[in-house]
Amino acid sequence: MIPRDFFIEDRLEKYRLTAGCNLGESGLRNYTVRELFNKLEIQFETIKCISLADSPNRGREDLRVEIANLYENISPEQVLITTGTSEALYILFNLLIEKNDIVSLLTPAFQALYEIPLMLGAKIQAVEVLDYLPFDKLFSDNVKLAILNHPHNPTGIGLGQEEIDTLKKSLPKFGGYTLFDEHYRFLDYKNDLSFSGAGLTDKCFATGSITKCFGVTGLRIGWLIGDAARLEKARSFKDYLTHTVNPISEFLALEILRKRKKLILPIKNNISENIQTLSDNVSLLSGIESFRAPDGGLVSFVKLKEGIISENYADLLLEQCDIFVLPGSNFEREGFIRIGFGETPERFKAGIERWKNLKIAKEVLL
Numbered sequence: 604m605i606p607r608d609f610f611i612e613d614r615l616e617k618y619r620l621t622a623g624c625n626l627g628e629s630g631l632r633n634y635t636v637r638e639l640f641n642k643l644e645i646q647f648e649t650i651k652c653i654s655l656a657d658s659p660n661r662g663r664e665d666l667r668v669e670i671a672n673l674y675e676n677i678s679p680e681q682v683l684i685t686t687g688t689s690e691a692l693y694i695l696f697n698l699l700i701e702k703n704d705i706v707s708l709l710t711p712a713f714q715a716l717y718e719i720p721l722m723l724g725a726k727i728q729a730v731e732v733l734d735y736l737p738f739d740k741l742f743s744d745n746v747k748l749a750i751l752n753h754p755h756n757p758t759g760i761g762l763g764q765e766e767i768d769t770l771k772k773s774l775p776k777f778g779g780y781t782l783f784d785e786h787y788r789f790l791d792y793k794n795d796l797s798f799s800g801a802g803l804t805d806k807c808f809a810t811g812s813i814t815k816c817f818g819v820t821g822l823r824i825g826w827l828i829g830d831a832a833r834l835e836k837a838r839s840f841k842d843y844l845t846h847t848v849n850p851i852s853e854f855l856a857l858e859i860l861r862k863r864k865k866l867i868l869p870i871k872n873n874i875s876e877n878i879q880t881l882s883d884n885v886s887l888l889s890g891i892e893s894f895r896a897p898d899g900g901l902v903s904f905v906k907l908k909e910g911i912i913s914e915n916y917a918d919l920l921l922e923q924c925d926i927f928v929l930p931g932s933n934f935e936r937e938g939f940i941r942i943g944f945g946e947t948p949e950r951f952k953a954g955i956e957r958w959k960n961l962k963i964a965k966e967v968l969l
Contacts, residue, residue: 605722609715610933610934610935611929611933614929614930618927619927622925623926623953624926624951626926626951627927627943628945629815629943630945633819634819639818643866644862653850657846660838660846660847661682661683661838665857666684667679667684669857669860670682670860673788673796673811674802674809675801680831681802681828682827683827684826684853685825685841685845686823686845687812688784688812691826691837692782693715694844695837697723698833698837699748700723701747703726704720704748705728705743705745706747706750707727707728707730707740707749707750708730708749708750708751709730709731709752709755710732711931711935712934713757714935717729720748725748728741728743732755734760736760739769742773742781746777746779747779748780749779749782750784751782751783753783753785753798754787754797754899754900756787756900757903757904757929758895758897759895759896759898759900759901759904760895760897760898761900762797770800771803774807775803777806780806781804781806781807782810783800783808783809783810785799785800786810786815786900787899789817789863790874790899790901792875792899797899801828802828805830807829810825810826810827811825812825816870816901817863817867818870819855819856822855824853873948876948877944880948880951881942881955888955888958889962889963890907890916890961891907891908892906892907892909893905893906897944902941902942902943902944903942904941905941906938912937913931913932913937913938913939914932916930917930919963920961923962924957924958928940928941928942
């Protein structure tokens with residue numbers, strides 16, 4: 604069995620580089636090399652000294668040390684550097700899932716979180732996201748792997764402190780494995796870092812990355828956190844895939860993490876400005892029923908008015924306003940569009956101004 608087409612990626616490939624206002628991305632507008640070097644305050648000469656030999660299969664040690672320091676009670680031996688989180692997810696699913704296993708996750712969801720388990724023969728137990736994350740419903744007795752994605756993509760809903768305390772108390776009673784998919788951990792609006800479930804039990808795993816939060820998607824650096832024995836199996840599996848990551852990407856990832864607090868502050872400010880811009884104008888946007896500001900991360904699932912076809916609406920928005928969004932149908936959920944807040948405030952405001960003039964055509968209606 605092979606997975607189905609990746610719905611959001613097909614649309615991203617068509618429009619991500621050409622739209623005047625890109626709200627379809629789940630990451631920040633990406634920096635140029637010059638911009639990144641200026642922000643990191645490093646000289647371009649530095650890169651000339653990097654060896655282009657293979658990096659260590661686990662990832663360079665100083666990078667794994669830096670990543671381990673982002674978590675409580677995690678050692679560098681519990682960190683595996685991967686080519687983005689997609690590779691980390693693919694490896695972990697292959698190590699944990701067998702045919703007819705039950706995998707529970709919050710829906711709507713990033714397609715890879717259920718498509719790869721389905722490819723491996725698993726059965727999906729979907730838990731519908733409401734106006735909160737009903738994580739307790741993930742941990743049924745018959746579940747082999749529970750996946751908790753937070754801050755949640757595509758809704759932007761996060762976990763509150765009371766929910767986190769409840770999770771910490773209840774998780775040791777769960778007999779299966781738990782994966783905390785934490786791509787937006789650096790974009791907590793109230794704290795330095797979002798809560799991580801890494802290491803809560805010896806059956807807990809976590810994925811993370813710098814790429815979306817810091818505007819460096821093309822560096823393709825992610826990681827998998829777990830117990831050392833399982834990580835050794837994951838490292839061996841990785842030999843059949845990318846084997847190692849790019850040494851230049853590793854170098855830049857290390858520099859980003861060392862200076863992350865300085866880098867992330869203006870990023871958070873820009874995101875907050877974009878969220879406020881949408882909040883102030885959402886009642887003036889044709890076809891939009893309601894909008895909930897995200898608790899963290901970069902995305903929100905915006906509800907369309909009754910009877911509007913999400914893909915047709917997204918097409919019309921691109922055609923009339925040069926604004927790229929993802930239709931809810933790409934997440935197998937009609938009646939919504941996913942909006943990202945990673946654009947520059949200037950582009951975001953200009954796009955919203957154009958959106959106000961959108962004329963709803965009959966083609967977008969059921």
